[in-house]
Every structure is written in C-alpha cells, then in structure tokens.
Amino acid sequence: xxxxxxxxxxxxxxxLSNGNAQVVSNKALADRLGVxxxxxxxxxxxxxxxxxxxxxxxxxxxxxxxxxxxxxDIVRRHRIWETYLxxxxxxxWDEVHAIAEELEHVKNDKLIxxxxxxLGNPHFDPHGDPIPDEKGKIRKSNFIKLSDAKPxxxxxxxxxxxxxxxxxxxxxxxxxxxxxxxxxxxxxxFDHSLNVVCHKKRIAVSAVAAGCIIVAPxx
Amino acid sequence: xxxxxxxxxxxxxxxLSNGNAQVVSNKALADRLGVxxxxxxxxxxxxxxxxxxxxxxxxxxxxxxxxxxxxxDIVRRHRIWETYLxxxxxxxWDEVHAIAEELEHVKNDKLIxxxxxxLGNPHFDPHGDPIPDEKGKIRKSNFIKLSDAKPxxxxxxxxxxxxxxxxxxxxxxxxxxxxxxxxxxxxxxFDHSLNVVCHKKRIAVSAVAAGCIIVAPxx
DNA sequence: TTATTATTTTTGGTATACCAAAAATAATTT
DNA sequence: AAATTATTTTTGGTATACCAAAAATAATAA
Numbered sequence: 001x002x003x004x005x006x007x008x009x010x011x012x013x014x015x016l017s018n019g020n021a022q023v024v025s026n027k028a029l030a031d032r033l034g035v036x037x038x039x040x041x042x043x044x045x046x047x048x049x050x051x052x053x054x055x056x057x058x059x060x061x062x063x064x065x066x067x068x069x070x071x072x073d074i075v076r077r078h079r080i081w082e083t084y085l086x087x088x089x090x091x092x093w094d095e096v097h098a099i100a101e102e103l104e105h106v107k108n109d110k111l112i113x114x115x116x117x118x119l120g121n122p123h124f125d126p127h128g129d130p131i132p133d134e135k136g137k138i139r140k141s142n143f144i145k146l147s148d149a150k151p152x153x154x155x156x157x158x159x160x161x162x163x164x165x166x167x168x169x170x171x172x173x174x175x176x177x178x179x180x181x182x183x184x185x186x187x188x189x190f191d192h193s194l195n196v197v198c199h200k201k202r203i204a205v206s207a208v209a210a211g212c213i214i215v216a217p218x219x
Numbered sequence: 220x221x222x223x224x225x226x227x228x229x230x231x232x233x234x235l236s237n238g239n240a241q242v243v244s245n246k247a248l249a250d251r252l253g254v255x256x257x258x259x260x261x262x263x264x265x266x267x268x269x270x271x272x273x274x275x276x277x278x279x280x281x282x283x284x285x286x287x288x289x290x291x292d293i294v295r296r297h298r299i300w301e302t303y304l305x306x307x308x309x310x311x312w313d314e315v316h317a318i319a320e321e322l323e324h325v326k327n328d329k330l331i332x333x334x335x336x337x338l339g340n341p342h343f344d345p346h347g348d349p350i351p352d353e354k355g356k357i358r359k360s361n362f363i364k365l366s367d368a369k370p371x372x373x374x375x376x377x378x379x380x381x382x383x384x385x386x387x388x389x390x391x392x393x394x395x396x397x398x399x400x401x402x403x404x405x406x407x408x409f410d411h412s413l414n415v416v417c418h419k420k421r422i423a424v425s426a427v428a429a430g431c432i433i434v435a436p437x438x
Numbered sequence: 439t440t441a442t443t444a445t446t447t448t449t450g451g452t453a454t455a456c457c458a459a460a461a462a463t464a465a466t467t468t
Numbered sequence: 469a470a471a472t473t474a475t476t477t478t479t480g481g482t483a484t485a486c487c488a489a490a491a492a493t494a495a496t497a498a
Contacts, residue, residue, distance in 0.1 A: 001454075001455090002455080005454085005455070025475075025476090026475075026476060026477090027474085027475060027476080035455085035456070035457085036456085036457060037476060037477085038456090038457075038458085038459095038476080038477070038478080038479095039456055039457075040476090041476065041477055041478085042454095042455080042456085042477095043455080046454095057477080058462090058463060058464070058475080058476055085330075089333045089334070090333065091333070095329075099325070099330055102324075102325045102327075103322070103325055106318070106321040106322055106325075108318050108321075110310075111304075111318055114309065114310075115308070118308070220484075220485090221484070221485080224485070244445075244446090245445075245446060245447090246444085246446080254485085254486070254487085255486085255487065255488080256445070256446060256447085257446080257447070257448080257486090257487075257488085257489095258486055258487075260446065260447055260448085261447095261484095261486085262485080265484095276446080276447080276493095277445080277446055277447080277492090277494070439498100440497100440498085441496100441498070442495100442496080442497070442498085443494100443495080443496070444493100444494080444495070444496085445492100445493080445495085446491100446492080446493070446494085447490100447491080447492070447493085448489100448490080448491070448492080449488100449489085449490080449491090450487105450488090450489090450490100451486105451487080451488085451489105452485105452487075452488105453484100453485095453486085454483100454484080454485090455482105455483095455484090456481105456483085457480105457481080457482075458480090458481085459478105459479085459480090459481105460477100460478080460479075460480100461476100461477080461478070462475100462476080462477065462478080463474100463475080463476070463477080464473100464474080464475070465472100465473080465474070465475085466471100466472080466473070466474085467470100467471080467472070467473085468469105468470085468471075468472085
C-alpha cells in the first residue's frame, strides 16, 4: 500500500472516530475519501494486514495503537504546517488547509520539529484545533463556539471560523475581536440569537454569527 | 500519468540535457530514475502524448517548450525550498536536498512566491545553482570549482560542496571562508595541487580540496 | 564489412488503487 | 415476523507504473 494512501485512510479514520473513541463505518470513510464503499473494504483489509486497524467483517474499523500513533503524527504535521503558513508566511486562515493537505505527507521529523520550535511549540492551530506533540499527546481544547457558550460564564474570544470581509467588518464594528471578554446573558427562544455583554455594553448576536465565533472560558 | 511521475521525468530530462540543449537517451534516464529502460520507453511515449517532450523511436527525448516550462518550475520549487530550509530553518547544506525532493512536488504558486519573497527573491541557491524566476528565466551562474579557476584571475569564495567537519576545519584554519578573495598562482603538474594566494599568503591546496571549493570571478 | 556489444523496443506479467454491478448481510420500518 | 432499505462484500474489470526476458535496432570494434 502506498504511503499517501495509508496516511489518508488513517487520518480520516482518526477524524471520523472522534479521537479514536468510536468504530467507523465503510460508508462514512467512503464518503469522506470520495471513493465507493467497495474500495474501502479492500483498503481496510490491507490496513488490518499492516496492523494499523482492527477490522472485523461487517462491523467496522478502529485504529490500533500503532495506527493511532501514525494518525496523530499526520495530524501534527498538518496543523504545524497550517500554523506556520498563517503565522510565518501570512496566509489567510481559509487558505492554509488546502496547502497543508499536501505538505502533511512530507515525513521528516526534524523538519516538523524546527517548524514547531520556530512557532514556540504551540498546542493549538489558528482554527483552535489541538496540535499533538511529538509523542502524540493532545492538550484538550476548551475552545467552543460562542453559540454553545453557557450563560453567565465569562469567555474570551479566541478566533473566528468565517473570514469573509462582511463578517470581519461586523466584528470590527462591535469590537468583537480576539482577546475580548464576552458573557452570554440570555438566548432568544425565537431565533436563537444571543444577548451578549461585551465592553460593558449589551449587544445582540445572531445565531449564525455566534456559530462563527470561537471562545474559551476566561482564566 | 501521475503528476509526480511526470514531474520526476521532466526534471530528470532537464538535468540530463544540460538546460535542454541535448537529446537524452532512455538508458541515461533509466539509470538516473532507478528504473529499467523499458519503463522509460513507455513513459516518454506518454509524455509525448501530453506534448511535453519530442520523441522519435530509437532517437532520444527532448523537452518541448511546454515541457521545459514545467521542468523549470519544478527546479525553481526545489531550489527555493533548499534555500529556505538552509537560510530560514537552519538546515545544513547537505540535508536540504532530500527534503526539497519531496517538498518540490507541492504545487502552489503563491506558496513559492511567499517563500521567495521572504528570501529576497534569490537568483542562486546555497549550492550556487541558479533559481529560475517565475517565468522560467535563469540567471547564468559564473560559479566554478576552484580547481577549474584560471591562473591570475582573482576569485571570491562563494561556497563549498563538502560539509564534513574535517573539511570545514581545514578551511577555517586557512581562512578559506565565504567572501575571501583567492588567486591561483600555479598548478603542480605532479598531483594537480594549486598554489593559491589568499590573505597575501601563499598556500597549497590539494586537487581534492579545490574541487570542493566554489568560486566566482571577483567583480 | 562483419562481428560484437549496447541500446531500445516489444511482449507478457505483477501490484496498486480504483470502479460498477451483483450478491450477501445488517438494520429499519411496517 | 416480513418487507423494505441501507450497508458491506464479492466479483469482474480498468489504468498506472513498474519488471523480466526476448526481439529489434543502432553503434562500435575487429
């Protein structure tokens, strides 16, 4: 099996299994990888032969310890590159994913180590997703969407998931920028918009906008 | 034909043809690519179908304008990455080639442009090899090995092609470092060692050492 | 010019990663 | 439980990139 094929399967199994907690179906894998289920059946059998997944007929697939280790390494490479492209080369958050998708397949531990060092060995990428360390250890992210925030708790804005000029202008206007403290007062039952306190002023944030704002509990 | 296969063939044809001046043989390609000549026959036929090479049975292969353009772009990517790895990430000159061999296949013009800009759009890589610009234009290098230097002409040391500690120590001792002016006084017929003037002192440089020192005419 | 050697091409065959369609199995709904 | 629907697997088939061995061609030496 080709290195890149193996990597893409492992990575996808990892993502679909929510950090290797669940078994994933062939159908789900097929959809995500853009192939038909028959192709997945073949592939997971081979991965099983390589001892990278547990696999039993008509049941599903789960990463072995070895498989999970490889998957975590790929995720690390991907997210280090994303961070590097955004931070050091000035790419937009929306551009980095596609490029990292290719760069992640270049396996060279020293290269990733040097990139990570230059970035100060970050634990999270610009999207707020955790970056596994060299041993595959993940620091649990406490980043959530503002729309999922608990009322009363005070949060800090950590990022956004939409980068359209219109949205960024909207944020600017309300000073909803990175580092700002926000608190949800109440949720409108009707349209799920939020009453948010920010800079000691109350503002209304639509459900759509709140879904694009990433926050973490202040502390 | 797969993108990476195409790129490796074009790059190799480019290198073996000395900047697309000569026709290259299947045998030479096979040796360089680590495959048998039969495989090359197949491949060049396909490249011909893609109009990337001119090819006539039992004669040889040469890049078309389109093929040369692609080859130059690959060479550019390779050498920009080499320079970046050495300059920005602190890799040794001996390490960069292998990594660049993988990175060169990531095709993203904006990425290469940003890397090049960060490096000040260099025309030569750390080995002294020219970096084609975005249009594929190459600035002719006037770098030569010290062993090929004309007597009397004054040269500047631009780099080395050996990175062993022993050699670097030797250079250090004689202050034969980058930027230093050197002049060949004479060549020993017996062992081809050079009598070189450097820092106003005469020193003897063996043929082996002179072959590892890169110089350019001072000017 | 004829041998001899080297190179190139043809022919037949392998492994990979995919697909389409049919068959088998599992999960849902009625 | 039976029928329907969804998923998984099997079967047969494609294209790619390779190889080994034989045949054809070109180049070099005698």
